[in-house]
Amino acid sequence: MAKILLLNSGLKHTQTVMKPFLSRLEGYLNEHCDYLDIRYASQFDERTFFQYDQVVFLFPVALNSIPSSTLEIFERLEKQPKGHVEVYALIGCDEYEPEKCDLSEKIIQNWCQREHLKYKGSLKIGSIFFIMNTLSRFVVSNEMKKLAQAIIHHQEFYGKTTMLTDRIFMKKANQYWNKEIKKMNKHQKKQKH
Amino acid sequence: MKNLVVTDRDISTNYFQNSVIVNLNNIHYSSCTGGLTCLKCEGACYFKDDMSIISKWTNDCQLIIYITRVKYGCFDIPFKKMLERLVVNQEPFYTMVDGETCHLGLSQLRKKLLVIGYGEATDEEKKLFKDILDDSTLGYSYSSVDAYFCEESELDEVLRTFGGVDLG
Numbered sequence A: 001m002a003k004i005l006l007l008n009s010g011l012k013h014t015q016t017v018m019k020p021f022l023s024r025l026e027g028y029l030n031e032h033c034d035y036l037d038i039r040y041a042s043q044f045d046e047r048t049f050f051q052y053d054q055v056v057f058l059f060p061v062a063l064n065s066i067p068s069s070t071l072e073i074f075e076r077l078e079k080q081p082k083g084h085v086e087v088y089a090l091i092g093c094d095e096y097e098p099e100k101c102d103l104s105e106k107i108i109q110n111w112c113q114r115e116h117l118k119y120k121g122s123l124k125i126g127s128i129f130f131i132m133n134t135l136s137r138f139v140v141s142n143e144m145k146k147l148a149q150a151i152i153h154h155q156e157f158y159g160k161t162t163m164l165t166d167r168i169f170m171k172k173a174n175q176y177w178n179k180e181i182k183k184m185n186k187h188q189k190k191q192k193h
Numbered sequence B: 001m002k003n004l005v006v007t008d009r010d011i012s013t014n015y016f017q018n019s020v021i022v023n024l025n026n027i028h029y030s031s032c033t034g035g036l037t038c039l040k041c042e043g044a045c046y047f048k049d050d051m052s053i054i055s056k057w058t059n060d061c062q063l064i065i066y067i068t069r070v071k072y073g074c075f076d077i078p079f080k081k082m083l084e085r086l087v088v089n090q091e092p093f094y095t096m097v098d099g100e101t102c103h104l105g106l107s108q109l110r111k112k113l114l115v116i117g118y119g120e121a122t123d124e125e126k127k128l129f130k131d132i133l134d135d136s137t138l139g140y141s142y143s144s145v146d147a148y149f150c151e152e153s154e155l156d157e158v159l160r161t162f163g164g165v166d167l168g
Helices: A014-030 A046-051 A068-078 A098-115 A137-152 A166-192 B051-060 B077-089 B123-136 B152-162
Strands: A003-008 A035-040 A054-060 A086-092 A118-125 A157-161 B003-007 B019-023 B063-071 B090-097 B100-105 B111-118 B142-150
Touching: A003 A014, A014 A035, A014 A054, A014 A086, A014 A137, A046 A068, A054 A068, A068 A098, A068 B077, A086 A098, A086 A137, A098 A118, A098 A157, A098 B123, A118 A137, A137 A157, A166 B090, A166 B100, B003 B051, B051 B077, B063 B077, B063 B123, B063 B152, B077 B090, B111 B123, B111 B152, B123 B142, B142 B152
Parallel strands: A003 A035, A003 A054, A054 A086, A086 A118, A118 A157, B003 B019, B003 B063, B063 B111, B111 B142
Antiparallel strands: B090 B100
């Protein structure tokens, strides 16, 4: 049994995008740990970071690498007295290829190495804007269960998942943006009237 | 249109005389919230600050020079914050480029990007930095992307060497 922190460390509004993933992970971990805490980048307190046994960073990539909000957390932690924390990451990207999260993972690994923390792996998810609205959500849930199990048993885990094919992705993704743009246009027209 | 130099520390204006030099310490810009409202509103960012002009410049100039500290193999935080605001220069829709999905840049003007990274960085971090550059320029119309690394103490010397590169 351990003390676990789920840290939604992305940019302010991307934290909503990560919420469905965070809620599921919370559900899978809840019964198997002493204490589960959920924090957002804005509420993060660096003084308590090393009181946890395991920390999971959750964020979507920002311009192909780690978001500045997470870098700020790293910087704040540099000044703290160190403890033994196992670090995991759940990284998402809006593109089809979950490999677009690789560079962000390398940065976290690099930081963990510098700070003498144990990096224990990640789950990388592609197509995060809409994957949970498609059948692929079952695949994502399975992978998240595996990540949760790895966290519970203090094991390493490296997984990635995305939509079934890039064709389905392109169709769904461009439909998503068309809808979002129409929604925004409607909203702006309403505001004008 | 003059070229654009964006730096996170004070540099002499003599080195790049045909460029607009933007020192991130002297401008006001908010952090991107990642809501992507700008992509839904044809590139109109919610924040009206100095980045409104800088993001237009990055679209219109032919040479961009970034001078940044390298931290964890990545841009340092103030620079990363500035780059995150440049998401306004992307199309919302996805396109396949070299078998990879990506967002295309709005500007089709061919341009060059030179990044001078300074600070203590291992070889691994330098490689990581170059990979980030390569990935983040996919979909944009850069004719060349170059990165040069040096120690902080060598920066002035390096800038002197690169000085005049913006004259063409």
